[in-house]
């Protein structure tokens with residue numbers, strides 16, 4: 001099972017939203033991380049064959065997905081960013097409707113939908129209208145519909161947007177459970193989501209894939225560049241303005257402790273600390289700040 005992105009480019013007007021992205025994805029969870037407008041949604045729409053590349057191609061097991069049609073859709077699960085939920089449908093009606101669209105045989109559909117609603121923790125809400133659901137419940141329903149056809153490729157565009165921390169954890173566990181032997185590509189702005197569930201991070205900037213690797217190995221690229229130093233409140237505010245500061249907190253004695261990502265030590269007393277994915281993210285996107 002292999003999805004290969006071969007020099008994939010998508011141009012809108014004069015601008016390349018996605019510019020020459022190449023990557024081979026095997027089963028695993030891939031976290032696509034990037035700032036607003038980096039091209040994540042455009043790339044995912046091409047992976048799902050709802051948008052065609054201007055040049056380059058996306059191939060599944062060596063075959064261009066654009067030529068696979070229904071065959072590709074049958075092995076694909078997609079949760080788009082702006083998923084329409086039909087507020088007056090109940091969760092079960094919605095699942096049955098999606099099952100029909102995906103060609104699940106009627107005799108199997110009801111029990112399959114009930115099982116999936118149970119797996120995403122919505123069994124007790126199967127008969128409730130979607131308009132009564134919280135954001136997290138809708139996202140769980142979105143996952144349930146995306147895995148109806150037991151897809152080999154599962155694409156989730158910002159699945160954790162708008163979720164509270166508890167729902168986010170629940171959602172992460174759900175993805176981990178569904179990701180066995182699947183290629184899962186999910187995009188997010190939330191660095192910690194990727195850190196917890198992704199086997200690999202794909203970092204996207206201005207349409208290009210600029211870094212790829214296991215969270216710990218991409219984080220290692222800023223090793224020796226993350227510092228903590230104590231400063232007065234006034235100096236801390238200045239450092240936060242002028243430097244790439246990833247955090248400021250106040251110690252019990254009232255002094256500020258500033259966390260800075262920089263090639264050089266920001267002060268003589270600064271001590272080098274263990275980097276995190278958030279430090280790497282801030283360092284990578286610092287010009288845009």
Ligand SMILES: Nc1ncnc2c1ncn2[C@@H]1O[C@H](COP(=O)(O)OP(=O)(O)OP(=O)(O)O)[C@@H](O)[C@H]1O
Pocket residue numbers: 012016017034035036037038039040041042043
């Ligand atoms: N249909 C379109 N027509 C014109 N420009 C588009 C279209 N879709 C996307 N773009 C542009 O392409 C660039 C990348 O957009 P995209 O939505 O892929 O980024 P993103 O990383 O998903 O951002 P976000 O996190 O905000 O969703 C943006 O500059 C966007 O304005």
